[in-house]
Amino acid sequence: MKRSTRWRRRLAAFAKFALAVVAVAAVSALVVRFAPPWLVSTSGLTGAARLQELSRVRIALLVLVIGALAAAVAVYLFRSSVRERRDETRERVLTERFMRAVDQLGHPALDVRLGGIYSLERLARESPENHVPIIEILAAFVREHAPWPVRGGNGRRRPSTDVQAAVTILGRRVVEHDTDAPISLAYTALAGATLTGAHLERALLTGTNLEGADLFKAHLNAADLEGANLRNAGLLLASLNDTVLWGANLEGARLYGASLEGAALKGANLKGAGLTGANLKDAGLHSADLSRADLTGANLEGAGLEGANLEGTNMQGSNLRGAVLLNAVYDESTVWPNGLDPSALGAVRRAWPQEAQIREPAPVWSEPAFSAAEAPSAWAEPPSQAEPFSEAGESSGPGAAPEPEAGGGQPASPTTVGWPHEAPTAHATPDPAPEQSVAGPEWAPSPAPGWPHEAQSTPQTYSRWVPSPGQGAPAGEEGPPPAEPPSGPEEGLSASDIPPQPDSAWGENAENAENAENTENGQNGENGEDEPGSPGFG
Numbered sequence: 087m088k089r090s091t092r093w094r095r096r097l098a099a100f101a102k103f104a105l106a107v108v109a110v111a112a113v114s115a116l117v118v119r120f121a122p123p124w125l126v127s128t129s130g131l132t133g134a135a136r137l138q139e140l141s142r143v144r145i146a147l148l149v150l151v152i153g154a155l156a157a158a159v160a161v162y163l164f165r166s167s168v169r170e171r172r173d174e175t176r177e178r179v180l181t182e183r184f185m186r187a188v189d190q191l192g193h194p195a196l197d198v199r200l201g202g203i204y205s206l207e208r209l210a211r212e213s214p215e216n217h218v219p220i221i222e223i224l225a226a227f228v229r230e231h232a233p234w235p236v237r238g239g240n241g242r243r244r245p246s247t248d249v250q251a252a253v254t255i256l257g258r259r260v261v262e263h264d265t266d267a268p269i270s271l272a273y274t275a276l277a278g279a280t281l282t283g284a285h286l287e288r289a290l291l292t293g294t295n296l297e298g299a300d301l302f303k304a305h306l307n308a309a310d311l312e313g314a315n316l317r318n319a320g321l322l323l324a325s326l327n328d329t330v331l332w333g334a335n336l337e338g339a340r341l342y343g344a345s346l347e348g349a350a351l352k353g354a355n356l357k358g359a360g361l362t363g364a365n366l367k368d369a370g371l372h373s374a375d376l377s378r379a380d381l382t383g384a385n386l387e388g389a390g391l392e393g394a395n396l397e398g399t400n401m402q403g404s405n406l407r408g409a410v411l412l413n414a415v416y417d418e419s420t421v422w423p424n425g426l427d428p429s430a431l432g433a434v435r436r437a438w439p440q441e442a443q444i445r446e447p448a449p450v451w452s453e454p455a456f457s458a459a460e461a462p463s464a465w466a467e468p469p470s471q472a473e474p475f476s477e478a479g480e481s482s483g484p485g486a487a488p489e490p491e492a493g494g495g496q497p498a499s500p501t502t503v504g505w506p507h508e509a510p511t512a513h514a515t516p517d518p519a520p521e522q523s524v525a526g527p528e529w530a531p532s533p534a535p536g537w538p539h540e541a542q543s544t545p546q547t548y549s550r551w552v553p554s555p556g557q558g559a560p561a562g563e564e565g566p567p568p569a570e571p572p573s574g575p576e577e578g579l580s581a582s583d584i585p586p587q588p589d590s591a592w593g594e595n596a597e598n599a600e601n602a603e604n605t606e607n608g609q610n611g612e613n614g615e616d617e618p619g620s621p622g623f624g
Contacts, residue, residue: 096166122143203248232245245279282304284305307328327349336355348367349366387408413434
């Protein structure tokens with residue numbers, strides 16, 4: 087016990103004793119003055135004898151009163167000395183116990199440390215004067231043995247046994263013995279700690295790691311949890327009124343039925359948090375992330391949600407009366423209370439890129455610009471269902487177009503063509519007639535069928551038959567010679583009648599192939615040549 091406290095107690099006791107003495111003296115004076123005529127009979131006595139008898143009674147009463155006062159003073163002094171000795175003995179014992187418990191906190195053995203922690207708790211309850219220093223010592227023990235971030239290693243999933251014992255004692259302390267000084271547990275590692283019903287009002291928990299902690303019915307009113315990690319923490323029915331949670335991580339936290347009235351949650355991460363039935367009246371949720379949070383039946387009256395992320399948030403049945411939703415972001419999966427128009431309150435709906443891509447029309451493929459006179463007629467050929475072969479021997483797919491050469495804008499002529507059932511063979515492309523040939527590339531990709539700006543034309547064919555690989559002339563017969571590029575216009579045709587011959591085997595379908603074969607058979611019949619395998623062959 088402090089010396090000043092002891093002297094204050096002594097002065098208070100002496101003042102009480104002095105008042106008691108004054109009161110007894112006043113009563114004794116009244117008794118001495120007025121009691122003798124009632125205590126002795128003076129009938130038949132003359133004046134002098136009567137006064138003598140009354141004086142004798144008064145002296146006897148005064149002696150009795152003085153004796154009683156002396157006895158009372160003696161008793162008081164005796165009791166005071168006994169009490170003082172007892173207090174001194176108690177103070178000495180408490181001091182010894184306190185020093186012994188503090189020494190045990192630094193012992194390497196866990197059992198000894200636990201004994202010291204619980205000894206300090208008992209001392210705090212028995213000696214209110216030592217309550218504040220004991221609480222400060224236990225808070226310092228937690229900060230020293232469970233710092234956050236962890237020094238040189240990974241954090242524990244749960245605090246050690248002695249740290250858990252210390253925070254449990256801090257949470258169940260006698261709140262009436264507290265002073266204005268808050269408990270400081272800033273930047274401590276309390277992940278997975280059990281703090282059920284803990285009293286941590288006005289506690290400093292800045293940057294504390296409380297991931298997965300059990301804070302069921304915890305009292306955190308006016309606590310400072312700025313930047314704290316409360317990910318997946320259990321805060322069911324917890325009291326967080328006027329609590330500072332700026333930038334705190336509450337992702338996946340369970341806040342069912344919790345009271346956060348007037349709490350400051352600016353920039354807090356509440357992604358996927360459970361806030362069913364929570365009280366968020368007048369809470370500040372500016373720029374908070376509430377995506378996929380469950381706010382079913384929550385009270386958001388007067389809450390500030392400016393710039394908050396409400397994508398996928400379920401607010402069915404919640405109270406948004408007076409809430410500010412200016413620039414709050416939501417999407418199609420956000421569930422609003424019935425009859426609420428978020429856009430009227432300033433909320434902004436976000437459209438994801440997938441939705442924008444679905445809504446946009448399909449891009450239209452454009453061809454190189456040519457005039458009507460320069461457009462080759464072969465460009466209007468219907469596309470082939472067969473996959474053409476590129477120069478590298480790879481299939482480019484239906485409707486795919488090879489890229490033109492970078493030099494002159496003319497696409498490269500393929501070296502291998504063939505029908506779908508044939509292997510690629512070397513094929514010669516007839517040169518267009520000089521001077522009269524239509525300007526433009528010798529080959530162009532076939533556009534998709536049915537485009538409105540293009541007309542379908544009859545597929546172009548070769549005038550000579552070329553045997554496919556594996557199909558030869560019968561035994562003893564010679565097949566027609568391979569086709570050679572003509573050096574000029576054929577007989578019977580003028581140069582203007584011959585359009586530029588594209589590589590029609592590229593992109594032709596089976597129907598075009600059959601038409602081409604029939605045409606060639608007819609030409610061969612007119613020239614006196616028979617197709618191998620026909621009755622007139624050879």
